[in-house]
Amino acid sequence: MTFFRSARLTILAFAALGLAACVDSSAVEMVAAAPAAPAAPRSGEAVYGTYCVACHMSGAAGAPKYGDAVAWAPRIAKGKDALYESTYNGLNGVMPARGTCMDCSDEELQATVDYMVAAAE
């Protein structure tokens, strides 16, 4: 009699364990299915490497080259705000508005200008 009773308890214990395992894995799934948090802002380096490098690496169309202190000096002299403005709006029809990164936030573009300016100072 006691044997059967303990066997039954063992089965119950296993069932409870199985249930606990189910709850655990469904909790994990719920976390995985949660809506993605807004993406962290891209770094200036990442934006530069994706959008700006095409022109600013080679100096295409007279773009001040990355790391070229001589080309950047007169631009840096205008002040950061002026550089941000020409990045938002474009310049002289050759520097495209937002450097072609249409989904970049102003903050991401500022970080990119900062990154380019730091390399040329």
Ligand code: HEC
């Ligand atoms: C299609 C080529 C092209 C791309 C892509 C491009 N630029 Fe430019 N950029 C230029 C040219 C050309 C100039 C020089 C414009 C002039 O002085 O007439 C320039 C100038 C600039 C200047 C100096 C502005 C000033 O007021 O003197 C900044 C800052 C700049 N670009 C930032 C960026 C950033 C940031 C990106 C990427 C998000 C980018 N550019 C992408 C072509 C490009």
